[in-house]
Amino acid sequence: MMKLKTALTSVALAGTIAAVSTPAMARDTISIVGSSTVYPFATVVAERFGTKTEYSTPKLESTGSGGGMKLFCQGIGTQHPDITNASRRMKTSEYDLCQKNGVTDITEFRIGSDGIVIASSQEAQNLDITLETLFLALGKKVPNPDNEKELIENPYEKWSDIDSSLPNVAIRVMGPPPTSGTRDSFNELALQGGCEDLPAVADMSEDDMEAVCQSVREDGAFIEAGENDNLIVQKLIDDDSLYGVFGYSFLEENSDRLQAATLNGVVPTVEAIAADEYPVARSLFFYVKKAHIGVIPGIKGYIEEFVSPAAMGRNGYLKSVGLIVPPREALMDLQDKAANMPNLQKSELL
DSSP states (O other), X not given: OOOXXXXXXXXXXXXXXXXXXXXXXXXXXXXXXXXXXXXHHHHXXXXXXXXXXXXXXXXXXXXXXXXXXXXXXXXXXXXXXXXXXXSSOOOHHHHHHHHHTTOOOEEEEEEEEXXXXXXXXXXXXXXXXXXXXXXXXXXXXXXXXXXXXXXXXXXXXXXXXXXXXXXXXXXXXXXXXXXXXXXXXXXXXXXXXXXXXSGGGTTSOHHHHHHHHTOBOOXXXXXXXXXXXXXXXXXXXXXXXOEEEEEXXXXXXXXXXXXXXEETTBOXXXXXXXXXXXXXXEEEEEEEEGXXXXXXXXXXXXXXXXXXXXXXXXTOHHHHTTOBOOOHHHHHHHHXXXXXXXXXXXXXXX
């Protein structure tokens, strides 16, 4: 498997040089912000693009999906980013913010799939759990063990408190902050997925159910690691009583040292994620500010490189670094979108 370290170092260096040498209002380097999950894939594309064309290697910042959307939607002009990556789809509130600030013409690219894994050191006791068990471990309020229809502050201190077959160690899970698309997807797909059928929330409104099911405990059992999945990887390697939440690509990159939990009886694999059999699979995106095309050199070329068969085909280089690439017809649609750059409509997000 191709390693990302060289590409990451090269792009970070190029970004630093561009930031120092190029005035904010007259830059010639593409500025990309957003998801830490999409960051490694976008980095590899940026490195290839910078090497094979006359354009500068794009500058990338891992700000998290939410942080990237906020920066992207601040306005038009070279002081604002050109592209934002996201590990979940743009929210209608973010679309409205963009429109309010004059970012009216946006093209959306769904670039493939990823799964969110619960990982641990290979020296740890691996987890084989349901999403319900995961919610009971990490939810802020959970059903009272003595009254399943009553919600109480989470009383579980050890995994074995929930199920005696689970590790007899404190519940400690390290994961991304609320600004991360991975956190959004984890809350929605994993926690709410394990909560929404519980009797305690069955009669709630959709909004109330979401508030309960997506609220993470704040007593130290869930540890926010910032927008740095590599930090979580290192912490897991050093501590075999710790579990971590991040995208499948980071697991695959460190498969010699880490293992993934089985969720609802399914082990995360490329095949299971692509087929939507794995319960915490999600789509990955990037969004382009059309007003910057022709102002900042190379944006169209970067997009074309990203959706090229060389990058995203069956044997493309993004597949080799862990992206679960779209099927052939979907890739052709992406290439057509790159050629025509249709505007994203709010109705598509509803």
